[in-house]
Amino acid sequence: MSSGRIRRRLSLGAAVLTASVLLALAGPGIAAAKAPAAPCRGHKARTLPFSTGRVDVFKARGYLCAIAYAKRPGARKTMSVSIQARGSRPARDKGNYTHHAGPVTVHAGHRCVWVTGKIGGGGVSSGWILC
Numbered sequence: 001m002s003s004g005r006i007r008r009r010l011s012l013g014a015a016v017l018t019a020s021v022l023l024a025l026a027g028p029g030i031a032a033a034k035a036p037a038a039p040c041r042g043h044k045a046r047t048l049p050f051s052t053g054r055v056d057v058f059k060a061r062g063y064l065c066a067i068a069y070a071k072r073p074g075a076r077k078t079m080s081v082s083i084q085a086r087g088s089r090p091a092r093d094k095g096n097y098t099h100h101a102g103p104v105t106v107h108a109g110h111r112c113v114w115v116t117g118k119i120g121g122g123g124v125s126s127g128w129i130l131c
Helices: 003-034
Strands: 043-050 053-060 063-070 077-085 091-097 100-107 113-119 122-129
Touching: 043 113, 043 122, 053 077, 053 113, 053 122, 063 077, 063 113, 077 100, 091 100, 100 113
Parallel strands: none
Antiparallel strands: 043 053, 053 063, 063 100, 077 091, 077 113, 113 122
16 A cells, blocks of 8 residues: 555544544533533422522432522523521522522531522522421
């Protein structure tokens, strides 16, 4: 074989290898774009609705996670979410967001939690739940 033929075959092999690696890396990204992953692990334990949005609470292996979603996303508004295990300090997220605040996570074990969420002028406070 001539050296030109070897070079062409090597460059073709490198191109095929590069394309397959890119497809392998892009494959999960494409699937994730179609079905976005939940921001919190575990199963949804509670949904706390209020006038301007909702707070979803998730539970997995002693950890609880909360995220506040706006009913009408788009414009920046003041949003906050907090979750506190009984006997511990709260985990909080507060800022000007367009879609959601959080996620915030605490280790609760088997303790009750208190969840609050505010979006614009509306909000919710759960009291002690999931005991």
